[in-house]
Amino acid sequence: MVQQVGKKMPGQKRADVSLRLYACAARVFVESNKTVAGMEALVLEEGGCTLSREAFLKLLKSYAPEPHITIEADERTVRFGSTTLNSAAYSPTATPPAQFQVFPVTDLKALFPDKPAAVSVPPIEKNVPQQSPPQSPTPAAQDEEFEGVHQIAARITRKLLTVPTATPQQIVGLARTIYALERLPKRTPGVDVDCTVAIPVHWACELETDSAEYYKIAISGNSFVIESGCYGPSPGGSSDGYTNRVFEECPEGLEFKLNLYDNRVDLVEWAKNIEGLLEMKPSEGLELMVWDESRPDCIPPASSQK
Secondary structure, eight states: OTTGGGSOOTTOSSOOSEEEEEEETTEEEEEETTEEEEEEOOOSSOEEEEEEHHHHHHHHHTTTTOSOOOEEEOSSEEEETTEEEEOEEEESOOOOSSOOOOOOOOOOTTTOTTSOOOOOOOOOOTTOOOOOOOOOOOHHHHOGGGOOHHHHHHHHHHHHTTOTTOOHHHHHHHHHHHHHHHHTTBOOTTOEEEEEEEEEOOOSSOOOOOOEEEEEEEEESSOEEEEEEEESOOGGGOOOEEEEEEEEEOOBTTBOOOOOTTOHHHHHHHHHHHHHHTTSOGGGTOEEEEEEOOOTTSSOOGGGGO
16 A cells, blocks of 8 residues: 555656555555555554655565554654654544445454454455355364353354444454453453443333343453343333343452353353344344453554564
């Protein structure tokens, strides 16, 4: 993209030496010579700055063939990998050059460099039959009975990324949740996310209620909780809901023990219920809620994880 916008336009005497770099609308953009190029990205914070186009291009190429790179900027510098460049015209806000529909992120390799990457599906051309290559199921897919509690929670959280109404902020929270779950039994200091999917409940005798059935995963450096329940009034107002704590554990020292005790059946049933809810359409009342109180630096840059 940096090369593309580096070409001078007709009528220009010389090419621009500066480049505007900015991130918003789940994309990163570069702008120079009255030309803008952009691509999808996991944007943890919006903002933009200006820097030397040739220097940025040269140093960016030095990181090939890295598939992903994390870029951070402030009023003085732009940092990526082990490189620091001077920046100018920094702004903590940015506006996309056009209207974009923001889709859930499906490729999280940037967050998990040591894990197998999710496959990004290319656009399918109309009227062209598509054949999926045969794939061998993983051992976990062959027999989910042997999945650990954190593996089941991570699998369900990945499926929450497919909720059509997921916002960029919720996607970031879900990504942080997956990162922390993948690191278990190790603690992940700084991560603090509560992910809940809910569906309205219509009691047979009273159709108009504010009750909802919910399923929740909560992970932080100090606790790991899986639960289900119902909130809101029951018929006649005799109850304010209930909670079924499927799993709860606090770390001992630097690690969680991840003991399931006798709740294996409840955990499997919990996962199946969520998978059933995710087959419903948002118009049917499905709601995704993500409360993210994580520190911005809870996930270190990819270069520091090697």
